[in-house]
Amino acid sequence: MRMVKMASTKSWVPIPSSSHFSLANIPFGIISSSKDATHRPAIAIGEQVLDLSTFSQNHGFQKLPDFQHVATRVFTSSTLNSFAALGRPTHRIVRRYLQDVLSENTSYPEVLKNNSSLRDVALIPQTEVQNHLPLAIGDYTDFFAGRNHAFNVGTLFRGPQNALNPNYNHLPVAYHGRASSVVVSGTALHRPWGQVLLDPTADPKVPNFQPARRVDIELEIGMFVTKENALGRPVPIGQAENHIFGYVLMNDWSARDIQTWEYVPLGPFNAKNFGTTISPWVVLADALEPFRTAGLENPQELRSYLRESREDNQYDIKLEVDLKTSDGDVTTLTRTSSRNLLWSWPQMVAHHTVGGCNLRVGDLFGTGTISGSVPGTYGSILEQTQAGKQAVKLTGGGERKFIQDGDTVIIRGVAGEVGSGLVGFGECVGTILPAIKYTSE
Amino acid sequence: MRMVKMASTKSWVPIPSSSHFSLANIPFGIISSSKDATHRPAIAIGEQVLDLSTFSQNHGFQKLPDFQHVATRVFTSSTLNSFAALGRPTHRIVRRYLQDVLSENTSYPEVLKNNSSLRDVALIPQTEVQNHLPLAIGDYTDFFAGRNHAFNVGTLFRGPQNALNPNYNHLPVAYHGRASSVVVSGTALHRPWGQVLLDPTADPKVPNFQPARRVDIELEIGMFVTKENALGRPVPIGQAENHIFGYVLMNDWSARDIQTWEYVPLGPFNAKNFGTTISPWVVLADALEPFRTAGLENPQELRSYLRESREDNQYDIKLEVDLKTSDGDVTTLTRTSSRNLLWSWPQMVAHHTVGGCNLRVGDLFGTGTISGSVPGTYGSILEQTQAGKQAVKLTGGGERKFIQDGDTVIIRGVAGEVGSGLVGFGECVGTILPAIKYTSE
Structure with missing residues (x-):
């Protein structure tokens, strides 16, 4: 996969300065929401989450073509195990891509920043989501x-x-x-x-x-x-x-x-x-x-x-x-x-x-x-x-x-x-x- | 489910008297075989195994109609977890049914004893099978x-x-x-x-x-x-x-x-x-x-x-x-x-x-x-x-x-x-x- 350049540290998503979930973070979890009880992967950004199931199924990873075809598989899973199993080099590329997509001067405004229909369904306030165990734990x-x-x-x-x-x-x-x-x-x-x-x-x-x-x-x-x-x-x-x-x-x-x-x-x-x-x-x-x-x-x-x-x-x-x-x-x-x-x-x-x-x-x-x-x-x-x-x-x-x-x-x-x-x-x-x-x- | 009566202790399958796997046993495991690398459930009987994937897919449980529809699901799994999850009352019925099917004076000779085409594919010598972990172990x-x-x-x-x-x-x-x-x-x-x-x-x-x-x-x-x-x-x-x-x-x-x-x-x-x-x-x-x-x-x-x-x-x-x-x-x-x-x-x-x-x-x-x-x-x-x-x-x-x-x-x-x-x-x-x-x- 090609590397994605590091974008700015400021996001077009409003992020309070005291938020644990700045653009520098991009932590992964499993959510369900009031509108959809399915357990599915998401990242936290500011006071919202980006639903990765919705995002990946709506071509959110289109600018990361090598990953797009696996994204819909790993991000429609009910745990993060499949994503984790892809390994750190892939996590690095995906995290940097999401940082770029969410940054103020994103290289790909058409993916989410200027895509109000996807924004409306994929960005969810944290107050509306419930968190679940992020991975199925072996030992x-x-x-x-x-x-x-x-x-x-x-x-x-x-x-x-x-x-x-x-x-x-x-x-x-x-x-x-x-x-x-x-x-x-x-x-x-x-x-x-x-x-x-x-x-x-x-x-x-x-x-x-x-x-x-x-x-x-x-x-x-x-x-x-x-x-x-x-x-x-x-x-x-x-x-x-x-x-x-x-x-x-x-x-x-x-x-x-x-x-x-x-x-x-x-x-x-x-x-x-x-x-x-x-x-x-x-x-x-x-x-x-x-x-x-x-x-x-x-x-x-x-x-x-x-x-x-x-x-x-x-x-x-x-x-x-x-x-x-x-x-x-x-x-x-x-x-x-x-x-x-x-x-x-x-x-x-x-x-x-x-x-x-x-x-x-x-x-x-x-x-x-x-x-x-x-x-x-x-x-x-x-x-x-x-x-x-x-x-x-x-x-x-x-x-x-x-x-x-x-x-x-x-x-x-x-x-x-x-x-x-x-x-x-x-x-x-x-x-x-x-x-x-x-x-x- | 209805109960199945206990059949005789003698099987139409040859079982040496020193075998651990008499008709009184019917232990469950996971096998693959030289002809089929798929991991699948089986029972051991004498010096053979009965491949439960093949058996259930070929209507082996036809005389246990309440179980037949779940049998093909749990016995095409690669572990015994799904079968285990059915609970002891079901295990009891399934074991007794298999004892009946395998007994000399079986109530259902048409199921396996007189069904040479199913016998030929479902009964496999233990020397031709490989065993695998029977269940996916949690803790x-x-x-x-x-x-x-x-x-x-x-x-x-x-x-x-x-x-x-x-x-x-x-x-x-x-x-x-x-x-x-x-x-x-x-x-x-x-x-x-x-x-x-x-x-x-x-x-x-x-x-x-x-x-x-x-x-x-x-x-x-x-x-x-x-x-x-x-x-x-x-x-x-x-x-x-x-x-x-x-x-x-x-x-x-x-x-x-x-x-x-x-x-x-x-x-x-x-x-x-x-x-x-x-x-x-x-x-x-x-x-x-x-x-x-x-x-x-x-x-x-x-x-x-x-x-x-x-x-x-x-x-x-x-x-x-x-x-x-x-x-x-x-x-x-x-x-x-x-x-x-x-x-x-x-x-x-x-x-x-x-x-x-x-x-x-x-x-x-x-x-x-x-x-x-x-x-x-x-x-x-x-x-x-x-x-x-x-x-x-x-x-x-x-x-x-x-x-x-x-x-x-x-x-x-x-x-x-x-x-x-x-x-x-x-x-x-x-x-x-x-x-x-x-x-x-």
């Missing part, structure tokens, strides 16, 4: 790459001298998570029932069966895989970027009291699998390129398969977590940056596949909790409250040691500066509903 | 329900007093495994590369990057889910049987040296995700009903959601593990029974969903390693060799502390007695190939 893997978080939590339980396990700086620790219960922003979740050890000092230890009391959040970034590798064929770290489609915000809800009792010796299970919330718009890897930065320094010499040539292997995404009570009080719990990671995405891909494990298009990785090193920057309430010892004060006068029924957690993430075209994720929102009435019938 | 969960195994391994590392963790008798411990690398019997796997701590006493601990030296097997039974539950809606234990499609044999390959270094604190990851082998034929839950038995007794009073009314909540499947060297020597490593489990399938389903986690059709559960309590009955080499201390003697004169390159592991599982119609799984076979030549390019 979901959650890492533990936020070293400040690992250190903070390790300090709580083992003291600062033994906070990090001996393997921590040598490999990106990870576990397999639950793919079926990954939900899109806006999906409410019930407080989970489970086994909880109320008295850890009792002998013998006998758990209670009850709704979890210590429901927590985990502030994370998620990544979708765009290219498979064959079973038995590791992805070398130098090629790992080719396997990355794009990124979302993630809230990896965690029931700490269930986790404490269940996790020895095989790791967290029901403490995590009741739900994981992701933001709806996948920000393509290319869109974050301008925001590269160095992450946390690793004092350890790494094994060869984890060594990277570049130092700017993280992104500087400003992250913010708000808690909104059922009374409507909003308190910002956390402000931090995604640079607070020890391990990069290419390192995670290289490690995940080094033993031969095959990745598939649509697999989801999570970073693990992202925390800074001082109060006000922690990505979990566990850290903020010192494991429930010190309550967080809310603006409305209340306080929280963990999440209460009716609480809504809103994560926002954005790169760039207002005025120069933000590249953001929008919001990742989830509400915890009361536990269901459990019956054994 | 794969591995339990730790073999208490003897948990005790044996716990004793090796912590002594018999602390062998079982405090949670063990209270809940079916489990972790999320890797679905993408579940492979069908016959698929060879490369020895995985990974980080291994050669000197655990060194300070600081520095791992080596190398092929794993301690590749092990885990003898398990797998279960496929046939019915979903909505997110947030636990499956009560009394309804759990309705969510079970059927069973397979499983070898959950494990690199013990990678596991030891990586698994703290989030559980096994690369030690397991390089491959899990399953047998190709799914034995329906109904086919194992006659072989119910009690499992291991749990001294613990269980929380309400795990209490079952029946005591015969396990199956007596005779299990056998052979190791075949590249020289062709075959040594039986293990003979045991699947009754060596503490937790039943309904308990696993109830626990997995108790916090609200949603299961989907095609999800795979594994029991965890099944071991007896004496030498010769252990489901892992780790237990047999006391963690590599005592080599296993092979019939050909060699010995093994773990799996060597070129070794083939063959698991067999069968219920019933020769002469009265065996219900078996056939074989679950896997070979470990040498590690690939690793390059970082």
Whole structure:
């Protein structure tokens, strides 16, 4: 395919300067709308979306002739998997083309800017669309790459001298998570029932069966895989970027009291699998390129398969977590940056596949909790409250040691500066509903 | 749908008395054949398969009119997911109908027994077919329900007093495994590369990057889910049987040296995700009903959601593990029974969903390693060799502390007695190939 030149940074679509969806972004998602319940691909632009199903079926990609014939196939799908599977070089061309089409001085005004009949059906206000999971997720893997978080939590339980396990700086620790219960922003979740050890000092230890009391959040970034590798064929770290489609915000809800009792010796299970919330718009890897930065320094010499040539292997995404009570009080719990990671995405891909494990298009990785090193920057309430010892004060006068029924957690993430075209994720929102009435019938 | 009466136990298809695929079995799988590369459903019967795609398209289900119209849809699919999704009452009717069609005194001789043109194309010798993964797997969960195994391994590392963790008798411990690398019997796997701590006493601990030296097997039974539950809606234990499609044999390959270094604190990851082998034929839950038995007794009073009314909540499947060297020597490593489990399938389903986690059709559960309590009955080499201390003697004169390159592991599982119609799984076979030549390019 031929390359499309980069157009201006100003769009003919009205875009507020505070919008996460500037012309520099062009994130992909799956929508339905009040007029059409079909799940279909779209991009977000300003306060609207461009319906790619309608756009592609009405010759929107006519100036990208090599792509036009596949566009109607991949953009009439109900997930982004087919588009993702085309690979990063194609995503790059399509994103640049859409930037051109939407830019003020577009090379192709006839495609959309001056085509009012297509504009009328393909551009839809975001208030009229519903978002759905952007990809069908194969496997979901959650890492533990936020070293400040690992250190903070390790300090709580083992003291600062033994906070990090001996393997921590040598490999990106990870576990397999639950793919079926990954939900899109806006999906409410019930407080989970489970086994909880109320008295850890009792002998013998006998758990209670009850709704979890210590429901927590985990502030994370998620990544979708765009290219498979064959079973038995590791992805070398130098090629790992080719396997990355794009990124979302993630809230990896965690029931700490269930986790404490269940996790020895095989790791967290029901403490995590009741739900994981992701933001709806996948920000393509290319869109974050301008925001590269160095992450946390690793004092350890790494094994060869984890060594990277570049130092700017993280992104500087400003992250913010708000808690909104059922009374409507909003308190910002956390402000931090995604640079607070020890391990990069290419390192995670290289490690995940080094033993031969095959990745598939649509697999989801999570970073693990992202925390800074001082109060006000922690990505979990566990850290903020010192494991429930010190309550967080809310603006409305209340306080929280963990999440209460009716609480809504809103994560926002954005790169760039207002005025120069933000590249953001929008919001990742989830509400915890009361536990269901459990019956054994 | 109307019920079909149970036919005789003798088939007009020749079935050797030692065959795992008697008329009492009727297991479902996915095949392709030398004449037709299409992946399609089939059942195994004696030394042949009945191609259900050909059978259904040629009016094989004409005497089951309510099912005939869906049969051509679900049996021209490349996986069994669509058939599984029809639910257990339908599976029961279809299995009984196929038993009738294949029985000596069939009610419908015109369907297949006396229909030589259909017999010629629909009945295919097993030597001419290739098996494929029976279902598209959503999530794969591995339990730790073999208490003897948990005790044996716990004793090796912590002594018999602390062998079982405090949670063990209270809940079916489990972790999320890797679905993408579940492979069908016959698929060879490369020895995985990974980080291994050669000197655990060194300070600081520095791992080596190398092929794993301690590749092990885990003898398990797998279960496929046939019915979903909505997110947030636990499956009560009394309804759990309705969510079970059927069973397979499983070898959950494990690199013990990678596991030891990586698994703290989030559980096994690369030690397991390089491959899990399953047998190709799914034995329906109904086919194992006659072989119910009690499992291991749990001294613990269980929380309400795990209490079952029946005591015969396990199956007596005779299990056998052979190791075949590249020289062709075959040594039986293990003979045991699947009754060596503490937790039943309904308990696993109830626990997995108790916090609200949603299961989907095609999800795979594994029991965890099944071991007896004496030498010769252990489901892992780790237990047999006391963690590599005592080599296993092979019939050909060699010995093994773990799996060597070129070794083939063959698991067999069968219920019933020769002469009265065996219900078996056939074989679950896997070979470990040498590690690939690793390059970082």
